[in-house]
Amino acid sequence: MNLKTDDYLNKLDDILKRSLEQLVISQEDIFKIGEEARKEYNRTKQMLGDLKRELAETIDVVDKMTKLEKKARLNLVQVSKNFKKYDEEDIKESYDKASRMQLELTLKIEEEKQLRAKRDEMERALRSINETLRKADNLTIRLSTVIDYLESDMNILSEQLKGLQEKQVVGMRIIRAQEEERRRIARDIHDGPAQMLANIIIMTEICDKKAQQNDFGGVKQELGDLKEAVRMVLKEMRKTIYDLRPMALDDLGLIPAIKKYVSRFNIESEKQIRFVVIGEEVLPRYLDTTLFRIIQEGIANVEKHSQAKNVNIKLETGMEYVNLIIEDDGQGFHLQDITLDKENSLGLGLSGIKERARLMDGEAKIESKPGHGTRIFVRIPISDRGRA
Ligand SMILES: Nc1ncnc2c1ncn2[C@@H]1O[C@H](COP(=O)(O)OP(=O)(O)OP(=O)(O)O)[C@@H](O)[C@H]1O
Ligand SMILES: [Mg+2]
Missing domain, CATH: 3.30.565.10 (Histidine kinase-like ATPase, C-terminal domain)
Known part of the structure; x- marks a missing residue:
């Protein structure tokens, strides 16, 4: 197996696994953020409820105080008009009461205004928390889909990588086996038929020499040996061919x-x-x-x-x-x-x-x-x- 390819595949596998781990961690973090936002939402909602009640009471008080203040003002007008009937003390008292009530009313109205502003702000905050909450929920769902995809795809990918590795190993084995087979055939031909053919050349040279010396008895003998040698080569060749593929x-x-x-x-x-x-x-x-x-x-x-x-x-x-x-x-x-x-x-x-x-x-x-x-x-x- 090619080591570089092996390393590369392992690294790829490692990167995928680590990315997946990070995604799972992020998913947990987002889930926690969502949980925090949910608590914050409930807390704010509770506070808004309290605030609204307080505001309703204040509005009620302002209404009552408005009526009383109006009454005090009318009373002052009355007293001031009939100054013959009322003495200075009465007028002063009436005046004090009217202006005290006016002050109190102004303060209460201011209080109501602030409460309204606070309520509006809290309603805005609540909407924004709600939005965060929705986003966190969406993200959690999306992330878990991605993680599911990756996990199943990673398993398929791992399987494919394994299959690829096995195929490569098998391919290498086949090539090695073929090379080995060729080495053997070459060795067989070299040791067998090739060796014998070299001997046959020497034998023909001996034949040639004997013919030049007019030693025809020797030539006949040598030719007989030659015939035997050629027959042996043929047998060896047939064996090699048979071993190659019967x-x-x-x-x-x-x-x-x-x-x-x-x-x-x-x-x-x-x-x-x-x-x-x-x-x-x-x-x-x-x-x-x-x-x-x-x-x-x-x-x-x-x-x-x-x-x-x-x-x-x-x-x-x-x-x-x-x-x-x-x-x-x-x-x-x-x-x-x-x-x-x-x-x-x-x-x-x-x-x-x-x-x-x-x-x-x-x-x-x-x-x-x-x-x-x-x-x-x-x-x-x-x-x-x-x-x-
Ligand atoms: N039938 C057997 N009886 C006894 N020993 C055996 C037998 N088959 C294998 N061996 C032993 O196992 C060894 C390994 O056998 P193997 O066929 O793998 O290699 P080899 O025959 O030595 O060489 P090659 O097959 O490559 O020509 C042999 O060298 C031999 O010692
Ligand atoms: Mg053997």
Whole structure:
């Protein structure tokens, strides 16, 4: 996996998570602001109620005082007109009363004016608090929608990122497996046919020399060897071509191709392979290469490392899965002695088996113990696309 891409995806994930955290915090803050505004609203409303009552009482008092003041004023006019009837003391008293009442009335009216102003101001404040409250409620709703969106989108995004990462990993594996395959083929051709062809050139040169020396007996001998060498090259070439892609696999299908492979092996080797199929003999074609390569590697390992006498290959085909077991009664090995990751493993065969199974959404397990043989279990699901 490309580390930079990995870092980038992790950072993106991190940024999204942190933004979401901040949004949740903001939502909580806004909720608190809303709660405070609600309390303030209730308090102000209560105060406004009290104020309105006080104002109503004051208006009432002003009304009464207005009447009394008017009465006092009329009384003064009356007293002043009939100054013969009233003495100076009465007039003064009347005057004092009228002017006292006027003063008191003026003060009360002023008080009423102030109360009205206070009421108006409080009503304005109440409207503004109400507006804040409405905005806070709206914001809380909007934020929670955004958070819901982000949370669900983030989950989808995370899933997509994970899928992308997996796809990249699979892609890298395929490329690595292809490169490895090419390396092997190059090595096989270099060690086998190419080496032999170099020998053939030397043999023809010897032939040439012997012909110049008129040693026709030697030439005949050399030609016989040459013929044998060319036959060997041909055999090696055919083997390489067969290993590359057995034509039987395309022409006959998987199971006949395995049967052919096994019978050729049984003729050439002292070991004996028993191949059994349980279930239907027809499998989806897309599994051909995977299963054939796994069996091929299993057999190659038996041949190279096992010293086994018997090998059993069992292919079990069902509706949903195909199971493959390759077991030998050879010397076995310590699993901990080999690591199955590509970078550090001794060979690539066993990790290749695991890889191929994994690429088909299946899995491969290897069991082995010194003195107890080796078993490879492979299980691959059969998808609908394969049946189509
Ligand atoms: N059937 C077996 N019997 C005994 N030992 C085995 C068997 N299969 C694998 N091993 C052991 O496990 C090791 C790893 O096998 P693997 O197929 O991964 O690599 P390899 O065969 O050594 O090399 P490559 O497959 O790349 O040519 C082998 O080197 C061998 O020691
Ligand atoms: Mg191997």
